[in-house]
Amino acid sequence: MSFLKEYDNEIFELCEKELERQTNHLEMIASENFTLPAVMEAMGSVFTNKYAEGYPNKRYYGGCEYADGVEQLAIERACELFGCKYANVQPHSGSQANAAVYAGLLKAGDKLLGMDLSHGGHLTHGSKPSFSGQNYSSFTYGVELDGRMDYDKIMEIAKAVKPKIIVCGASAYAREIDFKKFREIADEVGAIMFADIAHVAGLVAAGEHPSPFPHAHVVTTTTHKTLAGPRGGMIMTNDEDIAKKMNSAIFPGLQGGPLVHVIAAKAVGFKYNLSPEWKEYAKQVKTNARILGEVMMSRGYDVVSGGTDNHLILVSFVGREISGKDADAALENAGITINKNTVPGETRSPFVTSGIRIGSAALTSRGMKDKEFTFIANKIADVLDDINNTKLQETIKEELKALAQNFIIYNQSTY
Numbered sequence: 001m002s003f004l005k006e007y008d009n010e011i012f013e014l015c016e017k018e019l020e021r022q023t024n025h026l027e028m029i030a031s032e033n034f035t036l037p038a039v040m041e042a043m044g045s046v047f048t049n050k051y052a053e054g055y056p057n058k059r060y061y062g063g064c065e066y067a068d069g070v071e072q073l074a075i076e077r078a079c080e081l082f083g084c085k086y087a088n089v090q091p092h093s094g095s096q097a098n099a100a101v102y103a104g105l106l107k108a109g110d111k112l113l114g115m116d117l118s119h120g121g122h123l124t125h126g127s128k129p130s131f132s133g134q135n136y137s138s139f140t141y142g143v144e145l146d147g148r149m150d151y152d153k154i155m156e157i158a159k160a161v162k163p164k165i166i167v168c169g170a171s172a173y174a175r176e177i178d179f180k181k182f183r184e185i186a187d188e189v190g191a192i193m194f195a196d197i198a199h200v201a202g203l204v205a206a207g208e209h210p211s212p213f214p215h216a217h218v219v220t221t222t223t224h225k226t227l228a229g230p231r232g233g234m235i236m237t238n239d240e241d242i243a244k245k246m247n248s249a250i251f252p253g254l255q256g257g258p259l260v261h262v263i264a265a266k267a268v269g270f271k272y273n274l275s276p277e278w279k280e281y282a283k284q285v286k287t288n289a290r291i292l293g294e295v296m297m298s299r300g301y302d303v304v305s306g307g308t309d310n311h312l313i314l315v316s317f318v319g320r321e322i323s324g325k326d327a328d329a330a331l332e333n334a335g336i337t338i339n340k341n342t343v344p345g346e347t348r349s350p351f352v353t354s355g356i357r358i359g360s361a362a363l364t365s366r367g368m369k370d371k372e373f374t375f376i377a378n379k380i381a382d383v384l385d386d387i388n389n390t391k392l393q394e395t396i397k398e399e400l401k402a403l404a405q406n407f408i409i410y411n412q413s414t415y
């Protein structure tokens with residue numbers, strides 16, 4: 001960091017402030033995590049200088065012998081981790097990975113069936129403002145008022161729509177996804193089954209959530225959420241023909257040179273995901289989310305679906321005066337970062353919402369366990385119980401800052 005301080009103090013100071021924010025606030029956005037210093041070191045490595053268009057041993061540039069080694073290791077580790085035959089580790093993001101799945105397997109205008117954004121799906125699952133809703137003819141399924149998917153209903157929708165591809169996987173769904181059922185639905189209507197496991201991938205890797213393999217034809221994930229690796233995406237499959245299509249869709253279809261430094265960091269992340277400690281981490285992530293749900297319910301809050309099977313909970317304020325937007329702002333003032341979220345039976349706009357999404361992955365990476373999560377969940381309820389009490393928010397912010405100081409994850413020398 002001393003190079004940066006010396007060369008560009010403005011950016012250095014912003015890094016310092018961000019480190020302070022990440023240290024003193026409680027990060028509970030369900031899609032965020034803290035990665036290892038070793039992952040950050042790989043991301044800042046000399047591979048940032050290297051062009052390596054193509055794939056290992058089939059490059060369009062010279063000098064790729066070490067880049068090949070990096071990408072090969074990342075692929076091997078990814079396949080071992082998820083128990084699949086083929087992996088493309090080049091997507092710059094989860095959205096790029098999803099774009100490649102569609103580009104490789106669909107034609108413009110083909111029918112796509114995915115989870116509605118307002119029910120917990122992702123923009124790239126067919127939402128109209130996204131390429132997925134613009135380039136393809138998109139249809140949606142959702143969750144019931146109890147916050148769970150009804151697979152019989154999804155079957156009926158699929159039969160009526162007859163999509164070319166069915167997307168399963170979500171950004172805000174607290175229950176296990178039944179990939180076997182999705183494959184049955186896909187088979188019934190002759191569709192490709194595509195599982196986007198961006199949110200639960202870290203749990204899948206640890207055996208703490210059912211795997212999309214062997215059911216899905218193609219699987220994507222991000223590497224930075226519950227997997228706790230660098231920001232990026234990945235595509236996996238057991239089908240050689242699909243694997244070839246994915247490779248062409250990523251390069252030269254959608255991307256140019258891969259980010260070799262990020263691929264190196266992905267490989268380091270996968271090494272962590274393959275370790276025995278990872279299993280312990282993933283178990284604790286689930287325990288911590290369960291505690292959040294239990295405490296919120298014991299404090300009178302409506303937790304969508306009555307709890308969680310994964311790393312997140314959704315709290316619904318439907319029928320209450322408080323909105324997701326109000327809760328988000330009040331919790332931020334108290335030093336807790338979450339996000340507002342639409343919930344079943346939603347009556348407010350997506351900019352206001354009637355719910356919040358709270359995740360456990362990032363604070364679990366800081367080493368927080370049952371005791372800390374019970375304490376934090378009660379503080380969240382205290383803030384929500386008296387949402388306009390800014391004095392209370394200030395007091396809680398100080399208490400949580402003191403707690404956070406016992407769980408320091410980075411110091412200056414490691415970023």
Ligand code: PLP
Pocket residue numbers: 031092093094095096098121122124169170171196197198199222232233
């Ligand atoms: N898929 C799902 C289910 C997600 O939740 C997200 C991000 O939140 C993505 C894909 C997109 O990932 P990225 O932000 O890396 O494009």
